[in-house]
Amino acid sequence: MVATLRTNSNVAFRCAFHVVWCPKYRRRVLGGQIEARLKELIHEVIAEKGAWPVEVEVMPDQVHLLVEVDPQLGIHKLVKAIKGRTSRVLRQEFPSLKSKLPTLWTNSYFVATVGGAPLDVVERYVENQKNR
Template sequence: MDRKVRQFSAGVHDLALRIVWCAKYRRPVLGGRVAERLDELLRAKAEERGWEIITLEVMPDHVHLFVKHDPKSSASYVANQFKGFTSRVLREEFPHLKSRMPTLWSSSYFAASVGAVSVTTVQKYIDTQWERPSKKGERS
């Protein structure tokens, strides 16, 4: 994946999340036409919000999503935008999802930030700041 920095009014960013969420009770209801439609809906929501889906896998009982997002959107906001929108539309279009489960998605999700450098690299960079020469030749 190429690193693509995006600009906004207050700066630049390169933010990405790995999000995983499950169907209620881990029921395998995300197959066939439901899976196809879920894929379409997730891509439509990302486009609407200006987010970029890097990778998406719809499994029978859960979803894996790798998405780049804007700096004003928290991980919980991103996850809930995808989950809420898709639940509403899929349950309207596929009535069997209403009759088999009280809600489509489990209330929980997993989210992890994904960066271009490791935690160790960032920690080392910060820890060695005083060892680096400053631009003016002295420490402030």
């Protein structure tokens, strides 16, 4: 996957992220109708925030999201919005989640940038700018 070069009014960017988060206590509660609804909600939030989904995969005890995000929005704000909306809606629509968990998601998540040149290549490029 190569992230798309995108622009907004101030910035040209290519920002893709792999994000992973889990239900509280790593409970295996994300299957069947909950999984399908979770994917719908994730896509809704991504569209509302003006980001671009690449891939969403839900496993019983974790969610993997590959997404391109405008740096003015930021990945943290997007993840916070996704986790907040999905927790609220899923717990309303599936009451069994309320009885199994005090909250749907853990507070933490994993995020890594995706694509582009390896860090050492970019580091050398920046170091050598004055020598050009």
